Amino acid sequence: MLIKLLGVLDIFIRLAGIFSSMSIFHRAHDGWSVFKESAFFIFKKPIFLVPILFSWFIVASVILYNRYYFPAFQSFGFAVLYVYFLIIIMAFSICMSNIVMLEMMQQMESGKKVSLGRALGEACGYDLIKVIPIALIWGVVWLIIVILRSFTRRNENKPEPSVEDAAQTLSGMNTPFSFARLGLSMLEKLVRMVVFMALPAVAWENKGPFAAYKRSFHIIRTHPVQFLTSYSLTFAAGIVMALPLLPISILSKMKVPLPPIVWVVVLIYVGIIWTLEIYLEQMSVGMLYLWHLKWEKKGRKGDLSSVKMPDLFDNVHELK
Secondary structure (H helix, E strand, O other): OHHHHHHHHHHHHHHHHHHOOOHHHHHHHHHHHHHHHHHHHHHHOHHHHHHHHHHHHHHHHHHHHHHHHOOOOOOHHHHHHHHHHHHHHHHHHHHHHHHHHHHHHHHHOOOOOOOHHHHHHHHHHHHHHHHHHHHHHHHHHHHHHHHHHHOOOOOOOOOOOOHHHHHHHHHOOOOOOOHHHHHHHHHHHHHHHHHHHHHHHHHHHOOOHHHHHHHHHHHHHHOHHHHHHHHHHHHHHHHHHHHHHHHHHHHHHOOOOOOHHHHHHHHHHHHHHHHHHHHHHHHHHHHHHHHHHHHHHOOOOOOHHHOOOOOOOOOOOOOO
């Protein structure tokens, strides 16, 4: 079903590019091409999801631990430091899982056989020290967003751990909707994709953390439409994937009792959604980064689309 939907969308995007000579449509089509390639790729190499899935267990554990066992601090400063520590755990685990995935991409684009074990070894050996500052900087911005989000949250008693509450927490069902929270979530995603754009600089070009961030901002400034298109499409994909949870959310808000197995399924499905969303974000910006490298090698002439988008399955190895 997903493949058919992507195919239909591809036809409409191509028609928009044909009937419009405006540069912005061509650049948006480049962003669509990156997203489409990322979405189709996972059907051929599902092993790329493994490191991100492992990161999900860490992130979910931290979120639930914070919900059920957050200590009572007398000082606001200590509470902020504690939250920052938890955020760093999540940020570092996400960065490292993505680095492993990028190392596997590098293996493919270097003409080597894909090896999860070798990618994990390279990530933990060469890249780990560089990832720590990236996670620390990301954590500061993430912390500010968390503090801002706390102002939109209702005061509630600490809940008892349960499968139902865990599923509702991780899916966001027990979080009331507001445009302020939506805006913060969109900002959080934007920051996250900027960070993800910096990670290929570490994995592929052996740049330090600050040079990697500089490289990220440079590529985004050079190809803003392609980046924002990838951002928008991954955001839309997340919404579409979450739609099956809507009936359960409605029943929950109506206080309709649901059997525990339903909440177990929700927990599993939320993990799948989160894993796929992080994958799409990293793969999309990773492909855009790889395309930019190819464009640079060709002399930086014309738009990005003047250079053929890299294909991870062809015999041309862009990172060799």
